[in-house]
Amino acid sequence: MRKKCVISLVGSICLLLVALVLMTAYAKATPIEEPIKLNAVSFIATKTHTAKTFIEWIEMVNERAGGKMKIKFLGGPEVIPAREQVEALRTGVVDISISPIAYHSKIVPACIAWALSKDTPWEERKSGFFEHMSKLYEKANIHLLAEIGKGAEMYFFLNKEIKTLRELRGLKIRTIPTVATLLDKLGCKGVTIPRGDIYVAMERGLIDGFLSPPSLVIDLGQHEVTKCFVDHGFLVSVIVFGVNLDTWNSLPKDMQDLLSQTAEEIERIDYPRYFEIEAKAKERLVELGVKKIEFSPEDIKRFYAIVYESFSADLDRADPKNGSILKRLIIHKVGEGR
Known part of the structure; x- marks a missing residue:
């Protein structure tokens, strides 16, 4: 009887070892999915309200992405000079940036239309203004994500x-x-x-x-x-959130939706806040x-x-x-x- 118990115990241990070996092999064969990594820069120093709003949005995205995507904020003009950031975005040196329309006249000449508008960001989305402007930015290889700063003249x-x-x-x-x-x-x-x-x-x-x-x-x-x-x-003072178009097209639909939804949220949060601040x-x-x-x-x-x-x-x-x-x-x- 005792001999049978020993044999049974040895058998159980062997089965356990085999299971552990198989689990280890499976774990090695199935790599852990890495999060999508994006980098971002700001045209202006991080101590300013504009940059702080951008960082607030980045933190919002990272929190809601659930580990599937992570945006790393690289810094301001000390990383890439302010006027070079639009080209860096367009060519994919960075994935996301914020910059004023004053820097965009060469790549999207019609961006000056924003200077004529007193509409809120959501009014511009409803009227079709934002959609039409987005199509013009796509020709420059930039996906237009959001606009802030309209409370700051x-x-x-x-x-x-x-x-x-x-x-x-x-x-x-x-x-x-x-x-x-x-x-x-x-x-x-x-x-x-x-x-x-x-x-x-x-x-x-x-x-x-x-x-x-x-x-x-x-x-x-x-x-x-x-x-x-x-x-x-x-x-x-329209500040544009832009995403490199190639980067945007490479993102899964749920992450595109997350970026778009949070961008619209930050527009509504920041618009009245800017008026109060100014x-x-x-x-x-x-x-x-x-x-x-x-x-x-x-x-x-x-x-x-x-x-x-x-x-x-x-x-x-x-x-x-x-x-x-x-x-x-x-x-x-x-x-x-x-």
Whole structure:
């Protein structure tokens, strides 16, 4: 009896060992599925609200992907210079990036249409504006995912106090491609310098002013070299979330859906938040000694007429066919109240 028990025990141990060997062999033969890895960069420093919103979205995606996909944030312009990031995205050096439409005029000339629109991101999706713009970006090998920053308009920040629209004439203003025509029509002298050089240029009098959302002026400490700002915003600061089109097409449908859904979520989260941030930033600027300038009703009307005429003319020159389509899809135009 005892002998039978021993034999039975030995048999059980042998079966267990065989099972372990088979399980090990199966595990080796079946590799663990690695998550899809994507990398992302921001055109602007991580301490800014824009970059923080981008990182917030990345964390949202990573959490909901359940280990199936992971986006790694590489950093800001210290990783890839800001103006080189669009080309890096287009060619697949990076998978995802955020950048302002000011950097996109060469690859999607009709992007200037955003400068004419006061519509919310979801209004632009509903009207067909976003869909049409997406098709244009696809031709540049970029999948358009989202837009943020529409609550942040550009304002004139100056180191010389003015009272009227006419006094903008002759001032040296830091320029970017999207505002070159506008500055010319206002009689300003456009000066091309990197964003990072604005502080020193203002300090040394190389420029008399620049355009920026108020919150960014505080984030970058530029209020220290600024005397006043003209409290009439324009040119919504549209920041585009883009995915390399080849990368996008390689993703499984559920991961594409995740990126799209979370992108639309961050649009709705960030839009009202931007308005609140910019309103508080303007109050803070005044507290810091930066004077708020308001034009007369006549000057305000003329100012916004020039803004619309300038951007509309730029769009007509850049891409008349698509420009005409996009203009018709805009519900609320710049200069109109909301």
